Amino acid sequence: MLPLKALLRLYRSHPWLLLMSLAGLVLGVSLVVAIELLNHSARTNFVAARSQLAGEANYRLAPAGGLDEQLYVQLVTSQPALDAMPQLHGWLEDEEGRSFQLLGMDLFNPGPLRQLFGAQPASEPAFSLNRADSIWLSAPEAARLGWQAGQSRRFVLSGSDDVSARPLTLTLAGTFEPGAVPMERLLITDIGLAQPLLGKAGRLDRIVFKLSDAEARTLQATLQTDYPNQPLWLEPISPALDASQLGDALALNLTALSLLAMAVGLFLVFNAQRFVQSVRRPQLAQLIILGMGPSRVLRWLILELLILTTVGTLLGVLLGSLLALALMGQLTQALADLYGPNPIDLLRLSPVSLLKALLIGLLGTLAANLPGWWQLLRQSPLELRAGNSRPPAHPWRRRVLAIAILLLCALCLWLPQTGLTGALFIAGGWLLAMALWLPDALRGLLGWLRRRAGGPLTARLGVAETLYHLDRTAIAVMALQLAIAAAIGIGVMVSSFRSSVEIWLGQRLAADLYVTAPKGVAGNKGTLSDATLKTLLANPLVSAASRRSVHPARWQGQPIEWAQMDFIPQLKAAYPLLAGRWPTRPDEVLASEPLTVRLGVKVGQTLEVSGEQGPRQFTVTGVYQDYGSDKGQILHAFEAGAVQSLALFSNDPEQLADRLRERFGEQLNLLSAPAIHSAALKVFDQTFVVTELLKLLILGIAFVGIGSAFMVLGLARRGELQTLQSLGLSPRHCRQLLVWQGAGLGLLTALLAMPVGYGLAWVLIEVVNPRAFGWRLAFEAAPLHAVTALLLAPVCGALASWYAARRVV
Helix, strand or coil, X not given: CHHHHHHHHXXXXXXXXXXXXXXXXXXXXXXXXXXXXXHHHHHHHHHHHHHHHHCCCCEEECCCCCEEHHHHHHHHHHCCCCCEEEEEEXXXXXXXXXXXXXXXXXXXXXXXXXXXXXXXXXXXXXXXXXXXXXXXXXXXXXXHHCCCCCCEEEEEECCCCCCCCEEEEXXXXXXXXXXXXXXXXXXXXXXXXXXXXXXXXXXXXXXXXXXXXXXXXXXXXXXXXXXXXXXXCCEXXXXXXXXXXXXXXXXXXXXXXXXXHHHHHHHHHHHHHHHHHHHHHHHHHHHHHCCCCHHHHHHHHHHHHHHHHHHHHHHHHHHHHHHHHHHHHHHHXXXXXXXXXXXXXXXXXXXXXXXXXXXXXXXXXXXXXXXXXXXXXXXXXHHHHHCCCCCCCCHHHHHHHHHHHHHXXXXXXXXXXXXXXXXXXXXXXXHHHHHHHHHHHHHHHHHHHHHHCCCCHHHXXXXXXXXXXXXXXXXXXXXXXXXXXXXXXXXXXXXXXXXXXXXXXXXHCCCCEEEXXXXXXXXXXXXXXXXXXXXXXXXXXXXXXXXXEEEEEEECXXXXXXXEECCCHHHHCCCCEEEECCCCCCCEEEEEHHHHHHCCCCCCCEEEEEECCEEEEEEEEEEECCCCCCCCEEEEEXXXXXXXXXXXXXXXXXXXXXXXXXXXXXXXXXXXXHHXXXXXXXXXXXXXXXXXXXXXXXXXXXXXXHHHXXXXXXXXXXXXXXXXXXXXXXXXXXXXXXXXXXXXXXXXXXXXXXXXXXXXXXXXXXXXXXXXXXXXXXXXXXXXXXXXXXXXXXXXXXXXXXXXXXXXX
């Protein structure tokens, strides 16, 4: 252990080397862990919430408007072996604003939901229906909430089309041991008690079944034969597939940012270890002279790296978990705006995510540093002792690697079949290649400034010193360029996305007034009754109207949306076609741009779509632009069924809105186009709040890195600074020299990062987004992001170098 102690002693005399080695790794790993945990928590909780309602069921019967309970009675009496479960479902909010699911089911015959109570029938609890407000919780959830049996709590049931908003008081009647399905935020009661609680006497929301494929076909045939006048179609249940579309745009941005943060962190660790190599050369030579072979020295160096990496990674995991906990509220709000309230605010620790972060930290640090150590140890002891303390530059290796990466990026761009993986490689490869070219660009720019420089001695000396020590600071400024370019690129992409959505909303919101029924807590769309529709359409102030509804559907197993509306002339202008023509027959539809780009649908193609109305075949006649759904959407002429919204045209929209408010009050939502426009952009901005926060954190990591680099550089240059002072340069002028260097290097790096950032924005807009979501965006320069970088980079560089100057001069 003596060699290890000797190696670690360096950090006692140079603590900034230790801090710099750990800082990049800790901050990089923390962001990877935070994003992994956020994405894992959102998806896992989403699947858990859906699985709580489905259990082992693989099919459901859930038509719009619900079912009469007599249908379930007829099905189970005519088919005694049918494994089915009737359900009522509602979303509640407690006094702390937390969302809960209330599930009404047959407690005495759980059927496909028996795994809620464990695998064995003997584990099913005994239920006693002695109170009308009785509910049951899993024992761990009751303990977590501190809810004792017999205690009552108040909740709010939000209104929908057939459920009025009102408070509910529920009493915990008992607990049970949970089975295989997570039971967080799930309140269970008997369906006979749920019907009066939810205001759905004699009604069911859905029936879930556990069926083989043959049994499903038989049951579907029975439903069509026995109930020809009702559109009753079985739908497959796949909570994991539903969750695969959960916030994909947001998840992709967050994952890309976390990997970028890890890359910046590894750059800083590599930079710190290069300084360590420079300082440690005499020590390594002494160990080899004392008889320790280079391979043995390398093994001790690997052990030292493993210790430092393990400490840094574990600290990063801890910090990342705390950061995820702090950001969970923002992510919950963003997804609630997109998908309606869900119990996804529970942070779930994932062993896989933590292990991934550990492996990235360990392997990344070793891969970045071991080649340099081995190359150093291949020198003779005399070369080590007498060698230059400046780290090796190897410019030709950087240039060859940058060219190779750019060629691979061009290949992925030329081959669209490389898909999203290729698009992400183009984005990352562009950033890495430009970072590898940065030292050459800075060297050329500083050389030009040195030849043209005038002004005070401090400025001229600062340019010369920056050029001379560029090899020492190259890795830190590469990391800074990565962070600035990524901030500009992602900022321009989000601004372009927002601008495109704003233009799209301006086109789409052509009507004067939009009418919808109130939503439920779960975000389910309400429906307008026939009587309400007749009253609305009979109003003399209404000159034209278009009914609209949107239902989930599937095509080739992929979830899509099936939208219907009246194709009136006033609305056709709101849907400018990118290709094809408007449908003229009942079996023709329009396809949204994401459906054509992401899933390859073409004009003239026949689609077999399955939804609540059963399977249908449609021919695609045209393509329209849409940012409302990343799943893809087909637009069909309205035929029949529930109406979710109504677009009204009027010559006097304000008077029409006043009359409708007098007639319906709070029974309807009346929204003007400007109000919807403002609300939609608010949701958009909320969705990317977490992205903006993480961009700031990555910039913070980079500035910490450049500050640490200047600190270590100042320590290494202490002899040079003393020489300058002996030549008459005062300590104040020495500090000014370091500050000038920091500000100038930050400004030059930001200037060179601008074209890289805009190049990244082009890749994100023209390559990544179309391949990932099918969205084509209008490019917007958004100069505010570039100006912010130009202002912040020199200021932060000057502050970092000023702090370092105070410590070393």
